[in-house]
Amino acid sequence: MPRISAPTVAQHRAAQRRALLDAAREVLTEGATDIPGFAEVAARAGLARSSMYQYFKSRRDLLDALVEDSFPRWSDRVEREMDAAGAPDRRVLAYVRANLDLVAEGEHAIASSIAAIAPTEKMTETSALLHRKLVTPLVTALTELGATDPAATAELINAVVHAATRQVEAGGDPVAVQARAAELIEPYLTFAATSRATGNINP
Known part of the structure; x- marks a missing residue:
């Protein structure tokens, strides 16, 4: 289990999901013409690509x-x-x-x-x-x-x-x-x- 950066596991997960969504939104503001890729979104959020699959099943x-x-x-x-x-x-x-x-x-x-x-x-x-x-x-x-x-x-x-x-x-x-x-x-x-x-x- 990764180190928890919030008081509870639920808050930690919510914060990570929020960070991933914000990273994907950032990609979209740059004029993306396709659904943001997991690798790019995770990298922008400072997380491992595998973290994406904990929150999203697919692009x-x-x-x-x-x-x-x-x-x-x-x-x-x-x-x-x-x-x-x-x-x-x-x-x-x-x-x-x-x-x-x-x-x-x-x-x-x-x-x-x-x-x-x-x-x-x-x-x-x-x-x-x-x-x-x-x-x-x-x-x-x-x-x-x-x-x-x-x-x-x-x-x-x-x-x-x-x-x-x-x-x-x-x-x-x-x-x-x-x-x-x-x-x-x-x-x-x-x-x-x-x-x-x-x-x-x-x-």
Whole structure:
């Protein structure tokens, strides 16, 4: 048995699995076109190749684990930042900011690599679930603001986020891109919040 580097065996195993997943995610951020190999992942994690088989039965099993690990991280991060923002107009801006922060941190590149490597039915279902989880709190915030068609407005906001994502991934300064996206969206939010506060009907 290897030397335990955590208080319990379970914690040790969890830490090793986390290190292997993080190493595989690192490979994906570099534009991998295939499922990361066990030898490369283990080496990056500072572990023996044989350690991989204690946690993943195959490269496909590793890829499934990456899908299950990466996609909830995105939605959970966005939801946390929106919840902390408070008022509905601030939550919408937090949605934009959190998504673009994740892009700048490489999370979108990981998701794109996974999708390119494994365009499977499971992947399609996972992507659809993530989209629903992301859009739901955005639509809720827009509904609270009094948007006449919150779902359609959310789609337009996401169009701005997607365009900003492309700019960041093309090498644009994330801070500047995020500021431009906010410049486009914030006037509507200010108008909607003011209309809501004064009791006027939102167009």
